[in-house]
Amino acid sequence: MNYSTLLRASAAVLPPHFSQSPSENYAITGRNLSFCITTKQGERFSILRNCSIWIPSGQLWMLLGPNGCGKSTLLKVLAGLLNPTDGSVYVKKPKSFVFQNPDHQVVMPTVEADVAFGLGKYDLSREEVKYRVTKALDAVGMPEYLHRPVQTLSGGQKQRVAIAGALAEACKVLLLDELTTFLDENDQLGVIRAVKNSLASTGDVTALWVTHRLEELEHADGAVYMEDGKVVMEGDPSTIFKFIKDQQASYMDQINC
Amino acid sequence: MYLGFLNFFNASPHFLRGQCPEYLSDELQLCNGLLSCSLRKSIPSLPPLRTPEIQCAVDSEGKRRGWKKWIPNIAFGADKVLRSIAGATSSPICQFIPSPTTFLHSVDPRIKLVWLLAFILLPARSHFYMRFGIVLYLALLSVWALPTNVWMDQLGRVILLSGILFIILALSADGAPPTVSIRTPPPAITGLPNIPSSFHGYKYLILKLGPLQITRKGLSVASTSACLTFTIFQSASLCLTTTTPEQLASALRWFMLPLKHIGVPVAEIILTLLLSLRFINLVFDEIRNVALGILSRRINWEQLTTMETIDVFIQYVRRIFSNIFSHAEQIAQAMIVRGFRGDSKNHKIHFLSDSAVGVPDIDKKPNPDSLVQYI
Numbered sequence: 001m002n003y004s005t006l007l008r009a010s011a012a013v014l015p016p017h018f019s020q021s022p023s024e025n026y027a028i029t030g031r032n033l034s035f036c037i038t039t040k041q042g043e044r045f046s047i048l049r050n051c052s053i054w055i056p057s058g059q060l061w062m063l064l065g066p067n068g069c070g071k072s073t074l075l076k077v078l079a080g081l082l083n084p085t086d087g088s089v090y091v092k093k094p095k096s097f098v099f100q101n102p103d104h105q106v107v108m109p110t111v112e113a114d115v116a117f118g119l120g121k122y123d124l125s126r127e128e129v130k131y132r133v134t135k136a137l138d139a140v141g142m143p144e145y146l147h148r149p150v151q152t153l154s155g156g157q158k159q160r161v162a163i164a165g166a167l168a169e170a171c172k173v174l175l176l177d178e179l180t181t182f183l184d185e186n187d188q189l190g191v192i193r194a195v196k197n198s199l200a201s202t203g204d205v206t207a208l209w210v211t212h213r214l215e216e217l218e219h220a221d222g223a224v225y226m227e228d229g230k231v232v233m234e235g236d237p238s239t240i241f242k243f244i245k246d247q248q249a250s251y252m253d254q255i256n257c
Numbered sequence: 258m259y260l261g262f263l264n265f266f267n268a269s270p271h272f273l274r275g276q277c278p279e280y281l282s283d284e285l286q287l288c289n290g291l292l293s294c295s296l297r298k299s300i301p302s303l304p305p306l307r308t309p310e311i312q313c314a315v316d317s318e319g320k321r322r323g324w325k326k327w328i329p330n331i332a333f334g335a336d337k338v339l340r341s342i343a344g345a346t347s348s349p350i351c352q353f354i355p356s357p358t359t360f361l362h363s364v365d366p367r368i369k370l371v372w373l374l375a376f377i378l379l380p381a382r383s384h385f386y387m388r389f390g391i392v393l394y395l396a397l398l399s400v401w402a403l404p405t406n407v408w409m410d411q412l413g414r415v416i417l418l419s420g421i422l423f424i425i426l427a428l429s430a431d432g433a434p435p436t437v438s439i440r441t442p443p444p445a446i447t448g449l450p451n452i453p454s455s456f457h458g459y460k461y462l463i464l465k466l467g468p469l470q471i472t473r474k475g476l477s478v479a480s481t482s483a484c485l486t487f488t489i490f491q492s493a494s495l496c497l498t499t500t501t502p503e504q505l506a507s508a509l510r511w512f513m514l515p516l517k518h519i520g521v522p523v524a525e526i527i528l529t530l531l532l533s534l535r536f537i538n539l540v541f542d543e544i545r546n547v548a549l550g551i552l553s554r555r556i557n558w559e560q561l562t563t564m565e566t567i568d569v570f571i572q573y574v575r576r577i578f579s580n581i582f583s584h585a586e587q588i589a590q591a592m593i594v595r596g597f598r599g600d601s602k603n604h605k606i607h608f609l610s611d612s613a614v615g616v617p618d619i620d621k622k623p624n625p626d627s628l629v630q631y632i
Contacts, residue, residue, distance in 0.1 A: 105591045108535055110501050110503055129607045149352050
């Protein structure tokens with residue numbers, strides 16, 4: 001793939017590089033991000049290569065790309081879980097991260113306690129915590145699951161509990177890593193609505209959502225496409241959708257030829 | 258590259274013989290056979306096919322000796338073990354049942370903890386009737402408070418366990434003769450008259466069934482042990498099925514709070530307890546999933562030698578540990594992401610569940626200055 005052509009094609013939608021401080025219009029900015037790991041054999045392996053990303057405040061953006069292209073790594077760098085080898089990151093605080101596997105996110109034995117776990121860092125009254133937990137579980141469609149043991153939930157239900165935990169914290173930035181992997185169509189829509197409602201209710205919440213499902217693009221305000229550790233394209237969802245569909249078509253042509 | 262390709266097949270004697278290990282699935286065997294045939298055609302210098310036989314296992318007529326069938330075959334056992342693991346539930350026994358809500362759900366968890374302790378101590382030092390009364394009371398309480406399928410399951414297990422214990426102890430506590438002679442000298446030596454037998458029909462030996470005998474001592478030991486086992490297991494089951502882990506942790510914290518003054522890290526202990534309660538399920542899940550993974554490979558266990566079977570099990574245990582450590586790492590990351598910074602005192606655990614008495618919010622409000630910085 002000719003990356004330089006693609007980058008030139010997407011250059012129009014990229015914001016100008018800031019020199020000192022990030023613009024307030026952007027909730028997430030990553031500039032020239034690189035991330036490398038050293039293998040046991042001593043070889044240096046690049047996962048992110050000079051990635052730049054700008055996500056405007058109050059919007060839901062999708063991050064797409066094939067498996068192993070570095071989407072989750074970029075998300076972890078933005079969350080502060082990994083330190084970039086090179087480049088700079090700015091993400092509005094407080095921020096919340098939801099893992100792809102809910103078993104990694106849900107840390108308490110019952111639903112209620114887990115959703116309330118993230119609120120432990122705030123100085124909140126018992127009533128306030130209860131209100132937030134109930135509201136977050138309502139948002140993901142699980143109000144009656146308050147006292148359920150986590151191990152009795154299905155994968156999709158655990159995922160929604162993980163999302164409720166993030167929503168309860170009322171963060172400015174939500175970093176969501178393949179939330180809908182374990183969900184069926186109904187749950188998928190429910191989760192998208194929950195995130196959209198969260199964004200709409202406050203107006204200044206920003207979400208960056210890693211996904212493989214192209215149909216989710218219709219709910220996004222913008223999208224970023226990655227390939228081989230690089231941000232190949234970013235812009236409005238319809239452009240990204242068309243780009244991916246064209247790629248799929250050319251791939252199918254190659255197979256059939 | 259060609260040499261490297263040859264070396265790979267040279268290193269695999271099964272491939273050179275045109276066979277593949279029989280424990281591989283049929284599809285693999287087919288592919289392997291085709292591959293080795295085409296390879297053999299293209300490389301004429303390869304030695305002819307040979308099928309080595311273990312001489313000690315073959316008699317003069319070329320038939321296998323009968324003794325081989327007497328060697329225990331662990332293949333069936335291994336398969337059965339893995340199937341039972343894979344088919345087991347990932348939920349531990351006696352987990353919390355949120356509905357239907359009974360009056361036991363609304364009892365304060367601190368009262369339940371005291372109640373548990375009392376039921377452990379009472380049967381050990383009380384009369385037989387008292388012990389039996391507690392057993393009856395707990396059984397009736399379970400039947401009344403729990404859903405039918407739950408109490409039948411719980412009582413069935415506990416009665417079976419207590420029953421086995423009762424029979425074993427009743428028959429064996431006084432069944433074996435003493436290994437050393439009693440220290441009291443017989444009347445023939447002392448010259449004193451023997452202790453008169455009871456005039457009220459007292460019998461030390463209650464029942465004799467051939468070599469087995471039930472004595473008063475045996476009955477006492479058996480009833481005490483069986484009642485104690487029943488009481489502990491059933492009261493704990495009742496407590497666990499009607500109380501959330503968080504409620505139990507909050508009750509335990511309430512009892513442990515005075516120990517804070519002598520330097521006991523109460524907050525750390527409670528958080529560790531809660532994390533452990535969550536982690537236990539992940540461990541069960543992992544054990545089950547890896548077993549499922551092995552079963553799905555369709556291993557023909559009967560073709561594996563004992564050492565190969567053991568090797569599979571070692572790999573199984575290694576994989577479980579590896580996955581569990583990975584889980585632990587991921588959970589630690591999730592806790593960091595969710596604002597936990599390693600100090601249990603500054604990260605408040607909220608116990609929201611209500612109870613009849615109500616657990617007071619005994620946490621000291623964290624100092625805003627010491628609040629962790631959000632990531």
